[in-house]
Structure formats: structure tokens, C-alpha cells
Amino acid sequence: MSAAKDFPRPGKRLSDADRASMVRVDQAGEFGAVRIYRGQLAVMGDRHPYGRLIAGMAAQEERHRAAFDAMIARRGVRPTILSPFWHVAGFALGAVTAAMGPKAAMACTAAVETEIDKHYADQLEALGEEDPELSTAIADFQAEEVEHREAAIAHGAEQAPAYPLLSGAIRLGCRAAIALSKRI
Numbered sequence: 001m002s003a004a005k006d007f008p009r010p011g012k013r014l015s016d017a018d019r020a021s022m023v024r025v026d027q028a029g030e031f032g033a034v035r036i037y038r039g040q041l042a043v044m045g046d047r048h049p050y051g052r053l054i055a056g057m058a059a060q061e062e063r064h065r066a067a068f069d070a071m072i073a074r075r076g077v078r079p080t081i082l083s084p085f086w087h088v089a090g091f092a093l094g095a096v097t098a099a100m101g102p103k104a105a106m107a108c109t110a111a112v113e114t115e116i117d118k119h120y121a122d123q124l125e126a127l128g129e130e131d132p133e134l135s136t137a138i139a140d141f142q143a144e145e146v147e148h149r150e151a152a153i154a155h156g157a158e159q160a161p162a163y164p165l166l167s168g169a170i171r172l173g174c175r176a177a178i179a180l181s182k183r184i
Helices: 014-044 051-075 083-100 102-127 133-153 163-183
Strands: none
Touching: 014 083, 014 102, 014 133, 014 163, 051 083, 051 133, 083 102, 083 163, 102 133, 102 163
């Protein structure tokens, strides 16, 4: 989805509802990311060579989620009612890809972070200078998401079985989750 479809074009002020939607979907996404990494660690364990890498990424996602949780509370934003679904779906995605092997787990991370990078870039374009608190958080977290994607690729994501199919399916799921969490 492009920024033009989801938010007013740059130069037009965002409504309170637009900014609330951004915070809601970002909090849901970070919650989902935490659950994905928990699912991966539940299968791979902390003794796997990638365990420390995954745990480090999970800790960053936990920090992102906590920041958006606080923003939701401060701004009075209604969180998505889909959180119970993302709780299960995120964990399942992490566990299934980890069960497929460490490269599939890395493929999952690369796919998710590719979509999140694009999503955050669209939000930053729509926000402009309008909401410095939100823009700063998004820009900081986007940089870490890009690091996660690069680490996943460096650790064999693209060598996962059926990588193009796996990556495409996960990316499509991410786009659907983003669209649903904006509104529901």
C-alpha cells in the first residue's frame, strides 16, 4: 500500500485519526514482531548459534513495542482488537519458520522487515515534520528494522528452501496485517 492511498499527500495535514491509525498499526506490528521472535526462540532455543542474534532483535522489538504502548496510552489511541489474533499468528509464524530451519527463520525476518521498512518509509513521508515525537520514533525504529533485515540476509535468509515463495507469502501476510490493524 502506498502513502498516497493510506494517508494524505505530503503537504496536507494529517488528521488526529490518521496519526492514531499510525500509532495503532505500529504498536500492533511491533507486538507481532515480538511474538514472531518468541516463536522462533521457542523452537530453536537460546543454544542455537542464531539464538543470540534472534534474542537481540527480539529485545529491540520489545523496546519498540513498549514505546508504542506508551504512545497509545498518552494519546488515548484505541489499540487494535486483533491483538489476540496477532499474539497467536505471530508466534505460529515464528515457530513454523524456525521448525523449517534456521535459514527459513532468517527468511521470515528478512521478509517481515522488508515490509516494515517500506511501511515506515510511507509513514515518514506522510508525516513530514508534523509530529516530531512519532516521526523520531518511526525513523529510529526503521533503522533497526533495516539492520534486522540485513542481519537475516547475512545469515542465509536467501538460501532458505523456496525462498521466493516463502518471502512472498510472508510479505503478503504483513501487508494484510498492516491494512487490517489500521482500521480494526
